[in-house]
Amino acid sequence: MVGIGYEEIVQAPKALLHDHLDGGLRPATIIELAEAIGHPLPATDPAELGRWFVDAANSGSLERYLETFAHTVAVMQTVDGLRRVARECALDLAADGVVYAEVRFAPEQHLEQGLTLDEVVDAVQAGFVEGTAQAAEAGRFIRIGTLLTAMRHAARSQEIAELAVRHRDRGVVGFDIAGAEAGFPPTRHLDAFEYLQRENFHFTIHAGEAFGLPSIWQAIQWCGADRLGHGVRIVDDITPGERPVLGRLAAYVRDKRIPLELCPSSNVQTGAAPSIAEHPIGLLRDLRFRATVNTDNRLMSGTSMSREMALLVEAFDYGWAELQWFTINAMKSAFIPFDERLAIINDVIKPGYAKLLP
Ligand SMILES: O=c1[nH]cnc2c1ncn2[C@@H]1O[C@H](CO)[C@@H](O)[C@H]1O
Ligand SMILES: [Zn+2]
Numbered sequence: 455m456v457g458i459g460y461e462e463i464v465q466a467p468k469a470l471l472h473d474h475l476d477g478g479l480r481p482a483t484i485i486e487l488a489e490a491i492g493h494p495l496p497a498t499d500p501a502e503l504g505r506w507f508v509d510a511a512n513s514g515s516l517e518r519y520l521e522t523f524a525h526t527v528a529v530m531q532t533v534d535g536l537r538r539v540a541r542e543c544a545l546d547l548a549a550d551g552v553v554y555a556e557v558r559f560a561p562e563q564h565l566e567q568g569l570t571l572d573e574v575v576d577a578v579q580a581g582f583v584e585g586t587a588q589a590a591e592a593g594r595f596i597r598i599g600t601l602l603t604a605m606r607h608a609a610r611s612q613e614i615a616e617l618a619v620r621h622r623d624r625g626v627v628g629f630d631i632a633g634a635e636a637g638f639p640p641t642r643h644l645d646a647f648e649y650l651q652r653e654n655f656h657f658t659i660h661a662g663e664a665f666g667l668p669s670i671w672q673a674i675q676w677c678g679a680d681r682l683g684h685g686v687r688i689v690d691d692i693t694p695g696e697r698p699v700l701g702r703l704a705a706y707v708r709d710k711r712i713p714l715e716l717c718p719s720s721n722v723q724t725g726a727a728p729s730i731a732e733h734p735i736g737l738l739r740d741l742r743f744r745a746t747v748n749t750d751n752r753l754m755s756g757t758s759m760s761r762e763m764a765l766l767v768e769a770f771d772y773g774w775a776e777l778q779w780f781t782i783n784a785m786k787s788a789f790i791p792f793d794e795r796l797a798i799i800n801d802v803i804k805p806g807y808a809k810l811l812p
Contacts, residue, residue: 458767458774463760466777467553467806469784469798470748470759471658472683472715474603474632475559475578476526477751478543481507487529487538495525504756511754514725516664517634522754530559531567536577537584544585548596550758553802554785557582558601558630561617562610571617575602579625595802599627599790601658604646606631606638611646619653627789629657630683635664640673647677656680656789658715662687663726671703674712681787682707685714686726688743689734698741713744713787718765719757720750731769739776746784778807 481500488495496510497503511519530536540557547555561574569577582598589596602618604611611631618629629650631643640647640659650657660683661673667690673679682688691701700708707714716735721727727734738745747762749755763780766772785799 458764458777460760460764462810463763463767463777464551465806466551466763466774466810467781467803468551468759468763469554469746469781469788469803470547470552471556471681471713471746471784471787472717472748472750473543473547473555473557474751475540475543475557476523476530476563477754478546478557478749479526479529479539479753480542480546481753483538483542484526484529487535488525491529491531493525493528504753507753508756511723511751513723516724516726519720519724519754520634526753527563530564531569533569533573533577536564536574537581540578540581541585541588542581544582544596544598545589546752547598547759548585548589548592548594550760552759553595553806554597554599554788554790554798556599556601556627556789558603558632560603560605560632561614562605562608571613572620575600575617575621575626576624579621582625597790597794597798598625599788600625601628601630601789602626603630603632604643606633606635606640606642606660608633611643612649615646615650615655619650619655622655627656628680629655630659632660632683635660635669639669640677640679644677647679651678658683660684663721664724666690667703670707674703674707679712680789681713681715683715684717684721684726685712686716686721686734688714689737692737692741694737698737700741708741708743711744713746713783714738715748716745717748717750718762719755723755730765733769735766736770739770739779744783744787745780746787747780748784774807774810774812778803778811781807
């Protein structure tokens with residue numbers, strides 16, 4: 455990395471649209487919570503457990519990558535567990551210089567000990583409020599919005615969509631579907647997406663990660679997704695060359711400024727991209743798609759927003775102008791109201807980068 459230091463990237467304001475709550479636990483917290491409930495773990499030393507998650511997630515397959523979540527979801531079944539994980543998430547993101555984050559999780563996966571869906575959402579919200587306040591006391595501003603995810607192999611999307619709308623004035627800003635993509639097209643959940651549109655609510659869809667263009671096409675043209683979770687396979691509709699040629703779907707995505715929630719490290723782990731240097735984010739940024747940089751699962755990728763940006767600086771020789779561009783793209787694409795997005799851009803992001811830009 456030339457010119458830009460890692461510490462400076464940490465200090466720079468960053469916006470994060472795609473981060474899973476159950477993919478970002480501190481290893482030490484997993485160990486403590488697992489011990490209390492007698493859940494067996496593959497390692498009981500925090501550093502070792504952290505390495506285990508990254509190794510196990512380095513599988514080249516999304517399905518195997520997702521198996522690692524059994525250990526995080528297991529310790530997120532009580533009000534105290536959920537609240538603690540959410541509080542620590544807010545603190546960790548703030549310490550990494552993230553000023554705006556949308557954090558997602560699937561409430562239906564946290565009912566094993568008898569909590570209701572509403573109790574799960576309330577517990578996470580309480581944790582975010584606590585963590586945000588503690589960060590502010592330490593002089594770090596962060597705003598967090600929650601996305602509620604429905605699992606695409608299950609059949610609870612309508613219920614989760616209604617849950618999201620019920621909590622829209624208490625921290626929840628959007629909806630998502632996640633889980634294994636192949637075999638579970640977004641149109642399975644069309645009722646939920648049509649309901650959300652009638653409610654004037656926002657949603658993103660995991661599409662174009664482990665499965666290609668048909669999934670992206672359905673997510674946008676059948677389901678009406680505001681953003682694409684990953685969406686990285688849109689490059690399959692671009693013919694490379696000196697002057698790359700966009701197919702109709704890629705052109706539509708770019709013309710409509712549909713945000714791509716790109717997650718470089720996660721894609722390398724699941725085999726959606728061969729390496730960071732060969733990640734399509736370079737091409738998509740050159741072609742001025744509405745590209746954003748995201749962490750996906752900080753624990754499973756052993757990463758952070760600052761690390762993802764540092765990897766891109768190294769691979770593509772990006773400078774502050776590019777990092778600011780990704781950050782403003784993300785903030786423009788956030789699900790909070792327009793005036794609040796604008797305020798964060800003008801009062802936090804631009805002044806932050808003004809200090810760093812040459
Ligand atoms: O990159 C991903 N693609 C698809 N599903 C994912 C990804 N990362 C996490 N999850 C799934 O989303 C659930 C709720 O947060 C997680 O439990 C995991 O199963
Ligand atoms: Zn994801």
